[in-house]
Amino acid sequence: MTDTLTQDWKSQLTNQKAIYLFEEGDAKMRDILGGKGANLAEMTRLGFPVPPGFTVTTEVCNVYLNAGNKFPASMQDELKTAIAAIEKKMDKGFGSRQNPLLVSVRSGAKFSMPGMMDTVLNLGLNDETVQGLIEISKDERFAYDAYRRFIMMFSDVVMGLSKHEFDKLLQKKKKELNITEDSLIPAAALKELVGEFKAKFKAEANREFPNDVFEQLSLSVEAVFRSWRNPRAMVYRDKEKIAHDLGTAVTVQSMVFGNMGDDCGTGVAFTRDYNTGAKVPVGDYLTNAQGEDVVAGIRTPKPLDALSKEAPEMWKQLLEVSGNLETHFKEMQDMEFTIEKGKLWMLQTRTGKRTAAAAIKIASDMVTEKLISREDAVLRVAPSQLDQLLHPSIPIEAKKAAHAAGRYLAKGTGAAPGAACGKVVFEANDAVEEAAKGHPVILVRPETTPDDAHGMAVAKGILTSTGGPSSHAALVARGWGIPCIVGCEALRIDLDKKKVTVNDQTFGEGEWLTFDGGTGEVYLGHTELQEASELTEETKLLLGWADEFRKLGVYANADTPKDAERARAFGATGVGLCRTEHMFMERDRLPIVQEMILSAAKAEGLHREEFRAQRELSEQVEGNRRHTDAQTALAAVTAKKAGPWKIYTDNLAKLLPIQRADFHGILKAMSGHWVIIRLLDPPLHEFLPAHSELLVDVARLRTVRDHAPDAYNKVLDEIRQRREEPNATLDSIEDMLQRVEAMKEFNPMLGLRVCRLGIVYPEIYKMQVKAIFEAACDLVKEGIDARPEVMIPGVGTVEEMKFTRNLVETAAKEVQDRRGIQVKHKIGTMIELPRATVVAGELAKNADFFSFGTNDLTQTTFGYSRDDAAGTFIPVYLEEKILKNDPFQVIDTVGVGRLMRLAVEEGRASNPDLEVGICGEHGGEPESVAFCHTLGLNYVSCSPFRVPIARLAAAHAALAGQASFKDK
Numbered sequence: 001m002t003d004t005l006t007q008d009w010k011s012q013l014t015n016q017k018a019i020y021l022f023e024e025g026d027a028k029m030r031d032i033l034g035g036k037g038a039n040l041a042e043m044t045r046l047g048f049p050v051p052p053g054f055t056v057t058t059e060v061c062n063v064y065l066n067a068g069n070k071f072p073a074s075m076q077d078e079l080k081t082a083i084a085a086i087e088k089k090m091d092k093g094f095g096s097r098q099n100p101l102l103v104s105v106r107s108g109a110k111f112s113m114p115g116m117m118d119t120v121l122n123l124g125l126n127d128e129t130v131q132g133l134i135e136i137s138k139d140e141r142f143a144y145d146a147y148r149r150f151i152m153m154f155s156d157v158v159m160g161l162s163k164h165e166f167d168k169l170l171q172k173k174k175k176e177l178n179i180t181e182d183s184l185i186p187a188a189a190l191k192e193l194v195g196e197f198k199a200k201f202k203a204e205a206n207r208e209f210p211n212d213v214f215e216q217l218s219l220s221v222e223a224v225f226r227s228w229r230n231p232r233a234m235v236y237r238d239k240e241k242i243a244h245d246l247g248t249a250v251t252v253q254s255m256v257f258g259n260m261g262d263d264c265g266t267g268v269a270f271t272r273d274y275n276t277g278a279k280v281p282v283g284d285y286l287t288n289a290q291g292e293d294v295v296a297g298i299r300t301p302k303p304l305d306a307l308s309k310e311a312p313e314m315w316k317q318l319l320e321v322s323g324n325l326e327t328h329f330k331e332m333q334d335m336e337f338t339i340e341k342g343k344l345w346m347l348q349t350r351t352g353k354r355t356a357a358a359a360i361k362i363a364s365d366m367v368t369e370k371l372i373s374r375e376d377a378v379l380r381v382a383p384s385q386l387d388q389l390l391h392p393s394i395p396i397e398a399k400k401a402a403h404a405a406g407r408y409l410a411k412g413t414g415a416a417p418g419a420a421c422g423k424v425v426f427e428a429n430d431a432v433e434e435a436a437k438g439h440p441v442i443l444v445r446p447e448t449t450p451d452d453a454h455g456m457a458v459a460k461g462i463l464t465s466t467g468g469p470s471s472h473a474a475l476v477a478r479g480w481g482i483p484c485i486v487g488c489e490a491l492r493i494d495l496d497k498k499k500v501t502v503n504d505q506t507f508g509e510g511e512w513l514t515f516d517g518g519t520g521e522v523y524l525g526h527t528e529l530q531e532a533s534e535l536t537e538e539t540k541l542l543l544g545w546a547d548e549f550r551k552l553g554v555y556a557n558a559d560t561p562k563d564a565e566r567a568r569a570f571g572a573t574g575v576g577l578c579r580t581e582h583m584f585m586e587r588d589r590l591p592i593v594q595e596m597i598l599s600a601a602k603a604e605g606l607h608r609e610e611f612r613a614q615r616e617l618s619e620q621v622e623g624n625r626r627h628t629d630a631q632t633a634l635a636a637v638t639a640k641k642a643g644p645w646k647i648y649t650d651n652l653a654k655l656l657p658i659q660r661a662d663f664h665g666i667l668k669a670m671s672g673h674w675v676i677i678r679l680l681d682p683p684l685h686e687f688l689p690a691h692s693e694l695l696v697d698v699a700r701l702r703t704v705r706d707h708a709p710d711a712y713n714k715v716l717d718e719i720r721q722r723r724e725e726p727n728a729t730l731d732s733i734e735d736m737l738q739r740v741e742a743m744k745e746f747n748p749m750l751g752l753r754v755c756r757l758g759i760v761y762p763e764i765y766k767m768q769v770k771a772i773f774e775a776a777c778d779l780v781k782e783g784i785d786a787r788p789e790v791m792i793p794g795v796g797t798v799e800e801m802k803f804t805r806n807l808v809e810t811a812a813k814e815v816q817d818r819r820g821i822q823v824k825h826k827i828g829t830m831i832e833l834p835r836a837t838v839v840a841g842e843l844a845k846n847a848d849f850f851s852f853g854t855n856d857l858t859q860t861t862f863g864y865s866r867d868d869a870a871g872t873f874i875p876v877y878l879e880e881k882i883l884k885n886d887p888f889q890v891i892d893t894v895g896v897g898r899l900m901r902l903a904v905e906e907g908r909a910s911n912p913d914l915e916v917g918i919c920g921e922h923g924g925e926p927e928s929v930a931f932c933h934t935l936g937l938n939y940v941s942c943s944p945f946r947v948p949i950a951r952l953a954a955a956h957a958a959l960a961g962q963a964s965f966k967d968k
Ligand code: PEP
Pocket: 577, 579, 681, 832, 852, 853, 854, 855, 856, 857, 919, 920, 921
């Protein structure tokens, strides 16, 4: 199609070899033969019934793409030689009028990318060879059907013409004949269609349809190479983190036909149940059909075991072959097969995608079956998959209520587990748009195609009205852990009107839908979903093995006793971050907190003034005038301080028992384990009413007061209700506005927060330390092993560390002395500023532990606002490949990671006992966990729901030295 490449290109290939016949390869050659090519080679080598063929390597694809889509000239001869080998085995001729060989041309990358790249079937047909096919098959209808399918696929895939145009001709023909099923179109009409398709091809492509079968072949191979870079494949690779430079191999294989009559068929079989992991073969098949009909979801297939009744001999053979394949690969297999006139052919085998629950069951069963080791079992389950296990579910009562209220709609096939609740969208682009606004969406379609991948990726759930468990929607959803129902045939979807009718009910775009991807039940309306709280016994077993292999500890970020209990149930052995501010936010406490904050500046300011006045007085000689003046000044400031100080300390005193009770709960839930409690961190305005809201309320009240006095009380009432302040007045709101204004900062994230807050307002930190140690003393007295670690946030200088450490030690000692109880404890700091990493050696002399706050460390290292980046430039940076990952999700090992390494090395050099962990969001992200392993951290800490993921990721890191599951 384009210029050819004539320069020396073979030197870029391993062994200078561009093509491997199936019998020349094996399963280990995935890098160059792709997963499909390598496994076909392996099956051929082992004597399984595989139609002969060959594979053009991924290296040739890369040569082609890197040269700007130039096909090497000498590839034509290479293809001819390889085809000759198939001709010989099949005793057929490519392009032969008497006995034509037809082939399929299929993509096959190293990692499976279901349906993302292109395929051409029935290649080798032209006006001559179709006659041969008629004679051999003795079925004119079949031959012309194959021919018209080929022209359509070739036009679409190879020439990039619109499939829709060809489909319109097909539909027109059916309408003329007054039939609805493709399979009912008679031979003569199909023959006419072939003519019409070719005319269409000529009009659109400005050339005749190629009759030369070798031209057909080389153009198709090129097209498959190019499909490596089509947008949907790019989206898929981004999502699956597959490198973009691997290239695809192309497999050319002799065609066998599942559509030559009722003794033919085609299907997909899995050696075990991909939903539950049970050791029973599952899958689906269609009688008298070609392979794509199953995958495309156009016809709803029959369950695999129906074959046992319809064709018992085929069933027996299939079970034998699939059993042998599983034993050979020691892995659950997903196979494509075709039955041609009573003969079974295997077209593909690969590792089957499965739900997390199934992955765990299969891995542990295979250990019992002595197929694999415990290490293998642990490595077989991808950490990110565990997320699915902790999917929410629809509470039983909510299901009952939905049934009672007539909101139950229909039942389809549960294809990927988990409950989903979201607003209905019908188009992938709409899904993306709505999701970007933060709306949960359910993508509802008759079926999905690879073009929908971007919309599927952002959906909370996917629901299709056709297709079986091997359809595109099901495969992709399972792979991505998105709840999915397929084949929900009761839904009549009108994409134009964006409406769905189910029996006598209808719903449309934007309406809420809830479904259960495990059972297949669909409900109208919004449902509060229930978080998962338990791990299954199988999961516990597998994670138990993971625990034996991992070196990293796994803690949880938990702010409440309930979080701490859940974290323990998920296997956390400590709390790595208890954010005390969340306790401040609770509704009943907020008014106390607000009063305390609003009085803090004045009280602490006057307290400082008093201190300075005392110092001044102490420097004067008693009896002289200056002494008398200093005495007067001190008395004045003490008097001035009394009021604000009382409000400030009274409110702190009210908060003390509340905080003590919180700490008591968490320390108790984590008895015997360390609990890292961070002193107050966020800027104080976060606890106060929003400045903009106050401004609007004041402006409204002033305006109505002056211009519509009759409405004043009504507006005031409305404002009081919204503010939940029944006694608010314009004066009180104005007063609040002024006080909030006085505390306003231009850059609060870089302002009065973290340890700076504790240094400027030390009474707050003292109260918190007191609460921690009083709670711990109470517990020790009860015989409970309470172990607090007090963590100081945002330290950047050694002086800050010394000041705050001293403050904590003094307050802690006061409580322990008063109670006569010693509490095991540590005092340390977060490392979340670049400066802290640089002076880590000095900091470590004053700290028992470091905990990397990688949220802030990423923010301050990059200079990206963590609150704004994701909504502004990060998506563009990812698209333009300026960033490989969002650094707030996956640790930037090059920059942030290097600073972390520096801090670990210098910190441990000056304090060999230093405990080092991480408590930023990255602590539960598998790649980042692997990096923490390589840094030699003591633990990672993450949200309770990510604890199982972190446990497994830590084991992967320890076992493999890296957490990439894909290489397995
Ligand atoms: C961090 O910065 O990584 C951290 C854990 O603290 P926060 O997210 O509360 O700022």
